[in-house]
Amino acid sequence: MEAVETVFPRPVGLDPVPGESTGSFVRRLAHVNAVPVAEVLSEVGVRGQPRDLEPRACEVFLHAHAVDRLAVMAWQSPQVLRRALPTLGEAAGCSTRQLVRVVPWPTQWTVLEACALCVAGREDASVPVVLASGERWQVCVRHGRWLRVPNGGGPAQVSLAGLESVVRAHRRWLRLRQRVGPYARALLADAVQVSACWWQSRQMGAETVWAQRERLVGVQRQQWSVPLVVYPEAVVVAEAMAVYERQRRWNRDFGNGAPGWVSRRWIEFVGQRLGMPDQIRRGGYRVLREWTLLHRVTAPVAVRLAQEPPPSDYLSRRLEPMDPHRALPARGALEDASCLEWRLGRPVSDLG
Template sequence: MQQARPEPVGLRAVPGEATGSFVRRLALVNDLSVAAVLREVADGRVEEWADPRAHEIFLSDLGVERLAVMAWRAPEELRRTLPTLAVKGRGRRPARVAPWPQQWTVLEPCTGCLARCDDIVAPVWWASGEPWQVCVRHGQWLRDARTGGPAQVSLVGLEEVVRAHRRWLRMRHRVGPYARALLADALQVTAWWWQGRLMGSETVWARREEVLGSGRQEWSVPLVVYPEAVVVAEAMAAYERQRRWGREFAGGAPGWVSRHWITFVGERLGMSGPLEHGGYRALREWTLLHRVDTPVAARLMCTAPPPDYLSQQLPVLEPHVAGLEYGPLEDASCMPWRLGRPVSALE
């Protein structure tokens, strides 16, 4: 008598999980090989796959439906929780294995979040559109450990980083996709300050590095300067809301906007003194790249912006270009320097 095939075991995806990570866990709970699951999804042979940190599994709509059946889940649920399902398989193949595209980073999920899941049977990997994430629930900085440093950093004693991330999420909601480019610019400005030992390098940033126990390490710079970077990004958004309508910041006369806005940034940071003694140069460079090009006569003839312009989302403005919502964050910045390279350009 033929032995009955055991009923398949369903599985919930962890929000943000890589598709390959989910497929491997589904195979384990059903006592199958990953290759067997992929053959079922692809209805035939697919490429070899083993390491979710090196390669990802990309599915067509048909592949998503077949995987959903195997996992006892609705296809819509998988699309909500597995972000790389938005990247469709090439051609007509239901499944393909390929190296991770540049715009994705593989991260370890927050251990506190995983502890709430009762069906984790194997390591889980996140597919992140950013090189790092902040878990505001458990106070964890999650990052790509392949660039040096730990994969997860506790933010105990660094609660201002968690608060800054909440502010950034609100700003992204208000400004729209262009907010990412502004944060990229702000991080390049603050990283230049850090590298040149300006602004908070000997005060607030030194204290955060002491809490981390890391000293001055490049891998920790985005974390160390993050609260100030968010403040600078918010100030950049205020500047850009005026520039969109051909207006100088705070309604000032042409030519004084750079100094006036830089003073505004220094007051918001609580670092007016250090800004005057060298930090202003990076911000001045940003205003030169984002200056109002509309002639004065044309500005005087322009109609006033709509009453709700301060709450409208911003379109992508020059010198930035559209399509930078994904990929390495520094690639979204228009600033001419990068962390780890000489900072003498503005000296």
């Protein structure tokens, strides 16, 4: 009698959702293969008693060897997983002795729901998909949705139908981040603080373009919606800040103006870029002046006059962090990356 060879079913592969948390991916991989999550964790390299996990409460951090194992199980390459799963870039204490760590989410990470339209119709998304985000909000450019943590009221996802300017602004922000480098995050943080201050003070577009966006979102002057409402203008301000900072990097005042703490020409430039020159002159300049005081050129005039001219491409180079942004958090609450002490909800008189 011939021995019957036992045939084990081939594991079902799984495509990661861009930005997905590793814990979410592991849970979905277990689900599509109809095995316990603990079994997947054990195969990846969890020592001792395997455990289940709740991706909203904890994350799975992997050593490089464990990433390779997970890739084999999912019928993916390690490179594909590393591009899609953000936390695979952090070892978080993993080593060859401990390939896997399942720990509560570090505070700098934010857990978001995946865009509902991105996962709609995916058979492998019957288990909810959780994103690991370095920001408290994201924009799904493909489907035009604002994803956020529903703290302080408001929904977890907002349709941007009729708000194409927000989607276009996000594309511009992605290009700015690519050109400037990590320092762009500090500039966006400052720009959002500036724009939020204008919103709270009912300056600039608070009664016009921002009020119109609020009507489209279905809110009326609610703080949770401020980043969304002011985002297009904040990106314009961040771009202008990048121009200013590239010149400051070489001890040059904006537009080669006269040395001084405050660059009026740059503030006028911001008003022109926003299409709000009159509003800038009527009061919007104040918070921009506060920013320039913190980002002033400090080199003596004699030093500036004696130095060599900057390279011809200096206005397109990446920027290294400069004071007052030497310590630059890569993720977490965006306002923590801002040099401006004022925060939304405080009296605007706190500025200066």
